Every structure is written in C-alpha cells, then in structure tokens.
Amino acid sequence: MKIEYAYNVENLITRSKDYIYINYRIMNNQDVLPYFIFLTTTVGVKVKKITTRKLWMLEDKFKRSLHDLIHSQLIGNNGTHIQTVIGLEEACDGCEKCSNIAKKCLEYGPLRFSTLQTMTYSKNYKKLHVTDKLFEVIAEYCISKSKNKEECFEELDKTILATISCDKLAIWINETRILPNEGTDPTRDHMHMPREVIDIILRKWKVKSLKLNMLHITNERLCSVEWHRYDYFTRVRLNDPYLKTKQSDLKFIHVEVSLSYSCYCVRDLGNRQLIVNQPRGFDNFIPNIRRLFPTDQISMNLSHWFAVPEINIAKRMSTIxxxxxxxxxQNLSLDIMFFVNIGIVKKLNEETDRVELLSIASGYVLQKKRLHCFKKSSPFNGDHGPEVFLDNKWIGRRFQVENAENQFNFNLDVYIKEKELEEGFDKALLQIYPNSFVETFFIKTV
Ligand SMILES: [Zn+2]
Ligand SMILES: [Zn+2]
Ligand SMILES: [Zn+2]
Structure with missing residues (x-):
C-alpha cells in the first residue's frame, strides 16, 4: 500500500497539507479513517506492505494522527501480517510503536537512531533502510560517549551489533544538505559521511547488495557538524574526486541506484559543461561507488523529471x-534505464530553420529486442503535478557499448512514452532523415 504526499511544485508555499494520496487516489484528512476501516473490515484486506512518502510535509496534527492510524488500523498492535514498512519514522522521528514493528518486518526503514538502539535481538532482514543522517548521529553518539579516538571506536563497535544482518542495505542520501547558520556551498554540497560508520555497518550486518536512493529533499537537510571537529572519522562524499576515495576491501553482488527523486546527481551524469549551474561533481559517482561499495554490477535509472532528458538525445548519450x-x-556490467521526452529526438537547425531528427550517438550498438515497461510515477519536479500518477506505457530500445578487453559492458536502455510516439510525433520526418535515433522505436520487427 502506498501512502504518499504529493503536490504541484509551483504551489510549494501555498500547498495545502491536509490530504494524502493512498494508492494513487487523493483522500482528505477526514476520509482517511473511514477508508482504512472500509479496507480492513468490509474488504478484509490484510496489509503486508506499507510505503509512505513525504509524510513529514503534512500539517502537524494530521501527520501525527495519520502515523497513529497506520499503526492502529493497518498494521495492528501485533503486526501479524506486516512484512514491509518504509518511511513511517519520517512522521514521528522514531517512536516505540515503530521500533516494535521494525522487529516484525522483513524490510524496514529508514530507521532513526532510537530504533537502531532497540535492535538488540537477532534477526536477518531482507532489506534495511538507513539515511546519511543516521551515520552522522551514530558518529556523534560515539564521540559523546568517549574521551579519545580509541574509546570512540570501542563505542561504535558496541553500537552496531552483529546480531542483525541484512541482505540488502538501502542508503538514502540527501543531495542538498546545508550547514547550520550558513548558506549552501555553491560548488559542492555537504554530503560528508563518516566512512568508518558505513564500513562497520556493511561488515557487521553482512550486507550482500546495496541500493542508493539519491534524494533532492528530505526532512534531514541540516548537517551535523560536531563530528567534523574531531579527526576520528574519515569524511567521504560520493561526489568527491574519486582518486581521494580509498578502496574498500569489501565486495557486493549488486549496487542499484535510484535517481527517481534526484536532481543534481541526474543532472551531472548527463552534463559535463554546465552553463547555468556549477556542477556538483557527480560525474565521479560511479568510480566512487566502486571504491566505497566494490561491485561488478551497477544498475541505475535516470528519470524523466529533470534537465538531462530535456535536450538533444545524441549529446546526452555521448555525455553519459x-x-x-x-x-x-574494468570488470563492470552497467545497466542504465533512461526515461526521456520525445522532444529531445529532434533539433531545430537555425540556418535552415528546419526541424531535423538526431542520429544515434557514436560508440553505441543498437540491440534487436524492443523493450517496454509500465511506470506509475509520482510527481517530483517542475510542472509535473499529481496527474503524472497516471499509468504510462514506455517503449524502449537498448544501446550497447562493449569492451571485451576490459570486461566492460554497458547497456543504455532509452525509454519514450508510447503515447508520445503515437500521438505527438510527425512521422513524415522519418522519410526525410533516415537512420535517425527515433526511427529505431518504430521498427516493429523482433
Ligand atoms: Zn513512529
Ligand atoms: Zn561539508
Ligand atoms: Zn514488460
């Protein structure tokens, strides 16, 4: 079950805060309880999975009552059926009800520090979610409990218990963190994470795979700076020059990167020379991932919300x-799903004043199979209001780059909305510009 807060970004200030989307349907504050009762009694739904998003942006009273209703109506006191709860602690900042449920779930998080402290039991989680903020809180807790570096690391060892294990660790990373009493750094944001805290979690929890959620906004925007004053922990950022990042000796099966709610990371992966904004260094992202979370397999999605997919497909593909x-x-298999607007397959030639179709960027080899997927998406940026909750069928083509010598394989799967291909595109252009990029989407064979 999905319980999400979404609003039109243009109304950020004036947005009302007393409604919520439940499974993509809008619902007012006062209708939530009757709807939950209807679901659990009349329909007899046993809720196994609850994903909430941005509940912290709701009006305070509604936020608290929604948190409590989710516990009392959907999860129940015993939590007999519940398996997954995601995002609920963003509404309460960690409470006893939530930590009790964390114990029953197979997938849970992001956990606040108070919940982590209750996890003294032994349990194997399928998936745990943590935030970059939690790493800082752990570092500062250990500093506060100790007099020197040695004691601090003893405390860290006592705080992260090996009784817990998790197959997959999801790390939520805020791209726009700021220092207290300071404006934002114009070139690089403050994403320092205490390396030793991350490493001990990965080791003690026996993490096999990772997911990195890059997020434009969260309710943990403010950096903690206390730990910066001690030289106990190594500061690491995913957007630092990669040669600075020390190679880890751990190994993971797979690292998955979600950029659906990212702004800067998506942007820097598709742009090298930026005119308007300073780059934030995310072009170091992949080499940094391989130093911090060594793996031979990375997959990521570049969403259609932000700057990257807006202009010139050929240029974007070359930059990527x-x-x-x-x-x-070397020894890397990389898969990227790239969702684009149909508008970027053509460009206006200013000399002739004619629209031309762009071709496939060099280096890529088109693969035969046509791809498709359905994406039910939540609004995030610009003029994308809640109407984009609509189900969309996307058609994709795979473009491959292979380097056998280095054992490097890169699949770029580019997706365009089926509706845009069928309705919004002037097919006569295909005859004038043969072998264009977009033509590959109309080849019906295979
Ligand atoms: Zn709670
Ligand atoms: Zn900083
Ligand atoms: Zn499919």
Whole structure:
C-alpha cells in the first residue's frame, strides 16, 4: 500500500497539507479513517506492505494522527501480517510503536537512531533502510560517549551489533544538505559521511547488495557538524574526486541506484559543461561507488523529471558514455534505464530553420529486442503535478557499448512514452532523415 504526499511544485508555499494520496487516489484528512476501516473490515484486506512518502510535509496534527492510524488500523498492535514498512519514522522521528514493528518486518526503514538502539535481538532482514543522517548521529553518539579516538571506536563497535544482518542495505542520501547558520556551498554540497560508520555497518550486518536512493529533499537537510571537529572519522562524499576515495576491501553482488527523486546527481551524469549551474561533481559517482561499495554490477535509472532528458538525445548519450567510462572501468556490467521526452529526438537547425531528427550517438550498438515497461510515477519536479500518477506505457530500445578487453559492458536502455510516439510525433520526418535515433522505436520487427 502506498501512502504518499504529493503536490504541484509551483504551489510549494501555498500547498495545502491536509490530504494524502493512498494508492494513487487523493483522500482528505477526514476520509482517511473511514477508508482504512472500509479496507480492513468490509474488504478484509490484510496489509503486508506499507510505503509512505513525504509524510513529514503534512500539517502537524494530521501527520501525527495519520502515523497513529497506520499503526492502529493497518498494521495492528501485533503486526501479524506486516512484512514491509518504509518511511513511517519520517512522521514521528522514531517512536516505540515503530521500533516494535521494525522487529516484525522483513524490510524496514529508514530507521532513526532510537530504533537502531532497540535492535538488540537477532534477526536477518531482507532489506534495511538507513539515511546519511543516521551515520552522522551514530558518529556523534560515539564521540559523546568517549574521551579519545580509541574509546570512540570501542563505542561504535558496541553500537552496531552483529546480531542483525541484512541482505540488502538501502542508503538514502540527501543531495542538498546545508550547514547550520550558513548558506549552501555553491560548488559542492555537504554530503560528508563518516566512512568508518558505513564500513562497520556493511561488515557487521553482512550486507550482500546495496541500493542508493539519491534524494533532492528530505526532512534531514541540516548537517551535523560536531563530528567534523574531531579527526576520528574519515569524511567521504560520493561526489568527491574519486582518486581521494580509498578502496574498500569489501565486495557486493549488486549496487542499484535510484535517481527517481534526484536532481543534481541526474543532472551531472548527463552534463559535463554546465552553463547555468556549477556542477556538483557527480560525474565521479560511479568510480566512487566502486571504491566505497566494490561491485561488478551497477544498475541505475535516470528519470524523466529533470534537465538531462530535456535536450538533444545524441549529446546526452555521448555525455553519459563519457561520464560512465571516465575511469576506464574494468570488470563492470552497467545497466542504465533512461526515461526521456520525445522532444529531445529532434533539433531545430537555425540556418535552415528546419526541424531535423538526431542520429544515434557514436560508440553505441543498437540491440534487436524492443523493450517496454509500465511506470506509475509520482510527481517530483517542475510542472509535473499529481496527474503524472497516471499509468504510462514506455517503449524502449537498448544501446550497447562493449569492451571485451576490459570486461566492460554497458547497456543504455532509452525509454519514450508510447503515447508520445503515437500521438505527438510527425512521422513524415522519418522519410526525410533516415537512420535517425527515433526511427529505431518504430521498427516493429523482433
Ligand atoms: Zn513512529
Ligand atoms: Zn561539508
Ligand atoms: Zn514488460
């Protein structure tokens, strides 16, 4: 079950805060309880999975009552059927009800520190979610409990228990964190994470795979700076120059990157020379991932919300290739799903004043199979209001880059909405510009 707060970004200030989307349907504050009762009694639904999003942006009283209703009506005191709860602690900042449920779930988080402290039992989680803020809180807790570096690391060892294990660790990373009493750094944001805290969690919890959720906003925007004053912990950022990042000796099966709610990370992967804004260094993203979370398999999605998919597909594909091969990667299989607007398959030639179709960027080889997927998406940016909750069928083509010598394989799967291909596109252009990029989407064979 999905319980999400979404609003039109244009109304950020004036947005009302007393409604919520439940499974993509809008519902007012006062209708939530009757609806929950209807679901659990009349329909007899046993809720196994609850994903909430942005509940912290709701009006305070509604937020608290929604948190309590989710516990009392959907989960129940015993939590007999519940398996997954995501995002609920963003509404309460960690409470006893939530930590009790954390114990029953197979997938849970992001956990606040108070919940982590209750996890003294032994349990194997399928998936746990943590935030970059939690790493800082742990570091500062250990500092506060100790007189020197040695004691601090003893405290860290006592705080992260090996009785817990998790197959997959999801790390939520805020892209726009700021220092207290300071404006934002114009070039690089403050994403320092205490490396030793991350490493001990990965080791003691026996993490096998990772997911990185890059997020434009969360309710943990403010950095903690106390730990910066001690030289106990190594500061690490995913957007630092990668040669600065020390190679870890751990190994993971797979690292998955979600960029659906990212702004800067998506942007830097598809742009190298930025005119308007300073780059934030995310072109170092993949080499940094491989130093911090060593793996031979990375997959990511570049969403259709932000700057990258807006102009010139040929240029974007070349830039992406340039960024992902920056380090000349070896033994890496990389899969990227790239969702774009149909508008970017053509450009206006200013000399002739005619619209031309762009071709496939060099270096890529088109693969035969046509792809498709359905994406029910939540609004995030710009003029995308809640109407984008609509179900959309996307058609995709795979473009491959292979380097056998380095054992590097890169699949770029580019997706365009089926509706845009069928309705919004002037097919006569295909005859004038043969071998265009977009033509590959109309080849019906295979
Ligand atoms: Zn709670
Ligand atoms: Zn900083
Ligand atoms: Zn499919």
């Amino acid at each position: 290739l340039e960024v992902v091969t920056m380090e000349k990667p």
